Structures are given as C-alpha cells and as structure tokens.
Amino acid sequence: MTLQVPEKSKLLIVDDNPTNLGFLFEYLTQSDFKVLVALDGESAIEQVQYAQPDLILLDVMMPGLDGFTTCKHLKSDPSTQDIPVIFMTALSDTVDKVQGFKIGAVDYITKPLQPEEVLCRVQTHLALRNLQKRLINQNKKLLDSQDKERQRSLELEQALKKLQQTQLQLIQSEKMSSLGRMVAGIAHEINNPLNFIYSNASITKTYLEELLHLLHSYQRTYNNPSPEIVAETEAIDLNFLQLDLPKILNSMQVGAERICQIILLLRSFSHLDESEFKLTDIHQGIDNTLFLLQHCLKSQSDRPAIRVIKEYSYLPKIACYGGQLNQVFTSIITNAIEAIDQEKEKWRTGNNGFESNPPTPTIWICTEIKDNANVVIKIADNGSGMNDEVKRQIFDPFFTTKPVGSGTGLGLAISYQIIVEKHKGQLQINSQLGKGTEFVIDIPLDLNEE
Known part of the structure; x- marks a missing residue:
C-alpha cells in the first residue's frame, strides 16, 4: 500500500543553528512544503499553538528549553499532543533515543543531516499521520453510525412497546365491553321470567295454604271417607304431600332469590350501573370474584378443595376503577388456581386416594394499609x-406457559397495565419453583382521576 502525503503540509523546524535552519528551510520549501522556523523551545511552543503544524523537526540540544523539555510540554497539551515530533541530534547514545521515544517522539534524524533522508522520513510520518487522521475520522463516523442505529433501535423498541400497549388497551376495552353486554343481556333475559316465577311462587304458596286448610276442614267434617278415597290417599301419600309441598315452594322462593343475588353480583362485578372511576369497596370486589370462581375452588377428582384464607384489615372505600380491579383479581386468582392444579401429585398418594395428612391446596388473600x-x-x-x-x-x-390454544398471555399483562398505568401503583411477583407464588398489588389511597 502506497502512503499518501497530504498536499502542502505545514512543517515547523526548531533549531538554534541558523545554518541548519536555512538549509532545511530551502530544501523542504522546494519539496513543496510550507515551512515555519523557530530558534528556541519557547518560541516553538508559542508558534505551535496558533500555527498547528502537521509535523515538527525538533533539535535536541538548544539553550533554554532543550528538545526533550519542549517535546514534553507539547505532548502534555491536548491541542498539540498528536502532532508528530522528529528529533534532530548528534547524540547517538541509545539511552537518549529511548528517552526521546518515551516522551512522545516518532523518529530520530542523526546529524549531520542528509537532505534525502530528512525528506524521506518527513514524508513517511506525514503519510502515517494522514492515515491516522483518516482512521480516526472513519472510527468517529462508525461510532456516530452506531449511535444512530442504537437511537433508531431504541425508537423502534419504544414504538413497538407503545403499539403493544395500545393493542392491550383495545383488547381490554373490548373484553370489558363484551362482558358488559353479556351481563346486561343475561340480566335482561332472566329478569322477566324470574320476576314472574318469584311473584307467582308467593301467590301459589298462599293458594296452597288455603287449599290445605280446606282439605283439613273436609277431613274434620267427613272423618269416615269411602274406601276409594282411603286408597287414593294412601297411594299419593297425602300426609307427606301436605308436609313437602310448602317446603318445595319455599325452596323455589329461595332459589329465585339466589338467582336475583347472582344477577346483582354480576352487575356489581362489572360495574355496569356505575361510573368507572368511583369509591369502591375492595373487599367486596375480592369476595365477588371468589364467588364467581367458587366452582373452580371445589374438590376435583385429582385434588381436594382449595382452601381460601382471608386476612382482611380495615380498608376504607377508595376512588379507583373498580371493574378493572375486579379483572385483576380474577386474573391473579385464576392463575393461582391453575398453578395449584399443576401440582396434582402434591395433594395425592398413588393408591389410597388422598393422603391422611397431605398439604392442603391454599390461596391466601391479605389486605392492609401501608x-x-x-x-x-x-x-x-x-x-x-x-x-x-x-x-x-x-x-x-402474549407471553404464556400454557399449551397453544389454552391461553393468550394477556391476563397478567393487562393486569400490570391496570395497576401501574391506570392506578399509578405497583404489581410485583415473588415466586419460587415448587414453593408457590405471591402477587403484591400496591395502589395509592388517594388517586386523582386524570
């Protein structure tokens, strides 16, 4: 590879000998260099500051500041430390040369000077210096390019995160909207026939009481019934019917009332009739969630019933998005049930059904004010x-450990967004493989709606 020397390079010659200065000045000028001169170290340092030469030819033995001291000064200044320095000296001692290289010189020219040698060394080090500058510039451009790529990558990552959050918000809104429509539809479709059954059950109970009273009057008046009536009475077990019919009607009324409670519970759970941001009873939201999931908590063929231990401290009603908090409770408790179901062998023995003293599948729910x-x-x-x-x-x-088709990986991601972004709180997880999991929800008591 041929080293290229930049055109019209600027040289500074520092020598207290006018003969050497004149000789080098004339020769290097004719070689198409711009040449500056200095007779001592002090004036050389001063010229370097404003002239910024491309290379310095520096005599070692000078009065005042010698070449070594002058070189040390130039190398200690960030604005001049990268300028190549070639010493000119009659010293041939290796120790002196080593000292010169240690303080930053790039080369030595031994006196008496040979013009061709001087020119050759000057051109070589200018070409090396030019190559060094090009490498520095290329490295800078590369670093700038990497910085731009990193910035672009960061922007793309932020855009992706924002897109995912927007997608989650849309999914969450659609889920809550769908839940609201479903519950409203259920309530509408069930309420009318339910009210008909409930109101007629009361009337039917009154009619039955009157009929039974009339039957008792007949029995008192006609206390010698015919054999046909006696046989029919025994066939239908009249005494049992008189006792059981009121119980059946009472059960129907209790069942109808229970259905009414479930409808109210569903409406309360999704907060269909309430402003989204309002004072909410946290404990009621948790209890409603547990009620709706109670079929999952019951004993299964491969595990006993899941015990729920509630340790509630006093909590005032807090202003929050109650329906969304219920969604968080549902997601976390559902995950807890699924984690318990994954440990089926933990609750059983091989041949005898359940162990005599197996660990009990348990969910703990604790609330407090911090x-x-x-x-x-x-x-x-x-x-x-x-x-x-x-x-x-x-x-x-979209992260999930469930098999394909069994889960979307959105439940806990949406829960995190509801707690952190909507409620300005924290959702943390503490878990150890095989030992269980704890979710910690931390939300402010005083949350101002934005």
Whole structure:
C-alpha cells in the first residue's frame, strides 16, 4: 500500500543553528512544503499553538528549553499532543533515543543531516499521520453510525412497546365491553321470567295454604271417607304431600332469590350501573370474584378443595376503577388456581386416594394499609411456582406457559397495565419453583382521576 502525503503540509523546524535552519528551510520549501522556523523551545511552543503544524523537526540540544523539555510540554497539551515530533541530534547514545521515544517522539534524524533522508522520513510520518487522521475520522463516523442505529433501535423498541400497549388497551376495552353486554343481556333475559316465577311462587304458596286448610276442614267434617278415597290417599301419600309441598315452594322462593343475588353480583362485578372511576369497596370486589370462581375452588377428582384464607384489615372505600380491579383479581386468582392444579401429585398418594395428612391446596388473600398512603393486596398460593426466566417475562404481552390454544398471555399483562398505568401503583411477583407464588398489588389511597 502506497502512503499518501497530504498536499502542502505545514512543517515547523526548531533549531538554534541558523545554518541548519536555512538549509532545511530551502530544501523542504522546494519539496513543496510550507515551512515555519523557530530558534528556541519557547518560541516553538508559542508558534505551535496558533500555527498547528502537521509535523515538527525538533533539535535536541538548544539553550533554554532543550528538545526533550519542549517535546514534553507539547505532548502534555491536548491541542498539540498528536502532532508528530522528529528529533534532530548528534547524540547517538541509545539511552537518549529511548528517552526521546518515551516522551512522545516518532523518529530520530542523526546529524549531520542528509537532505534525502530528512525528506524521506518527513514524508513517511506525514503519510502515517494522514492515515491516522483518516482512521480516526472513519472510527468517529462508525461510532456516530452506531449511535444512530442504537437511537433508531431504541425508537423502534419504544414504538413497538407503545403499539403493544395500545393493542392491550383495545383488547381490554373490548373484553370489558363484551362482558358488559353479556351481563346486561343475561340480566335482561332472566329478569322477566324470574320476576314472574318469584311473584307467582308467593301467590301459589298462599293458594296452597288455603287449599290445605280446606282439605283439613273436609277431613274434620267427613272423618269416615269411602274406601276409594282411603286408597287414593294412601297411594299419593297425602300426609307427606301436605308436609313437602310448602317446603318445595319455599325452596323455589329461595332459589329465585339466589338467582336475583347472582344477577346483582354480576352487575356489581362489572360495574355496569356505575361510573368507572368511583369509591369502591375492595373487599367486596375480592369476595365477588371468589364467588364467581367458587366452582373452580371445589374438590376435583385429582385434588381436594382449595382452601381460601382471608386476612382482611380495615380498608376504607377508595376512588379507583373498580371493574378493572375486579379483572385483576380474577386474573391473579385464576392463575393461582391453575398453578395449584399443576401440582396434582402434591395433594395425592398413588393408591389410597388422598393422603391422611397431605398439604392442603391454599390461596391466601391479605389486605392492609401501608404508611397511611397505600392499599396493599397480597394474593399467594402454594402451587407450582415459577423459575427466574418465567418471572422475567410474566407481565410481557402474549407471553404464556400454557399449551397453544389454552391461553393468550394477556391476563397478567393487562393486569400490570391496570395497576401501574391506570392506578399509578405497583404489581410485583415473588415466586419460587415448587414453593408457590405471591402477587403484591400496591395502589395509592388517594388517586386523582386524570
């Protein structure tokens, strides 16, 4: 590779000998260099500051500041430290040369000077200096390009995150809207026939009481019934019917009332009749969630019933998005039930059904007020737990450990968004593989609607 020397390079010659100065000045000028001269170290340092030469030819032995001292000064200044320095000296001692290289010189020219040698060394080091500048510039451009790529990558990552959040918000809104329409439809379709059954059950009970009273009057008046009536009475077990019919009507009334309660519970759970942001009873929301999930808590063929231990502290009603908090409770408790179901062998033995003293599948729900400023809700289970890799991704959108088609990976991601973004709180997870999981919800008592 041929080294290129930049055109019209600027040289500074520092020598206290006018003969040497004149000789070098004339020769290097004729070689198409721009040449500056200095007779001592002090004036050389001064010229370098404003002239910024491309290379310095520096005599070692000079009165005042010698070449070594002058070189040290130039190398200690950031504005001049990269200018190549070639010493000119009659010293041939290796120690002196080593000292010169240590303080920053790039080369030595031994006196008496040979013009061709001087020109050759000057051209070589100017070409090396030019190459060094090009490498520095290329490296700078490369670093700038990498910075731009990193910035672009960061912008794309932020855009993707924003897109995912928007997608989650749309999914969440659609889910809540669908839930609202479903509950409203159920309530509308059930309420009319339910009211008909409930009101007629009361009337039927009154009619039955009157008929039974009339039957008793007949029995008192006609106390010697015919054999046909006696046979029919025994066939239908009249005494049992008189006792059981009121019980059946009472059960029908209780069942109708229970259906009414379930409809109210569903409406309360999704907060269909309420402003989205309002004072909410947290404990009622948790209890409603547990009621709706009670079929999952019951004993199964491969595990006993899940015990729920509630440790509620006093909580005032807090201003929040109640329907969305219920969605968080549902998601976390559902995950706890699924984690318990994954540990089926933990609750059983091989041949004898359930163990005599097996561990009990349990969900703990604890509430408290922290520092008079925050509501803390802890939901823990003794299910399968999670490893560190799963914990790192558990709140990522579309991440799921379930088989394909069994889950979307959105429940906990939406829960995280509801707690952190909508309620300005925190949702943390503590889990150990095989030991269970705890979710900690921390939301402020005083949340101003934005």
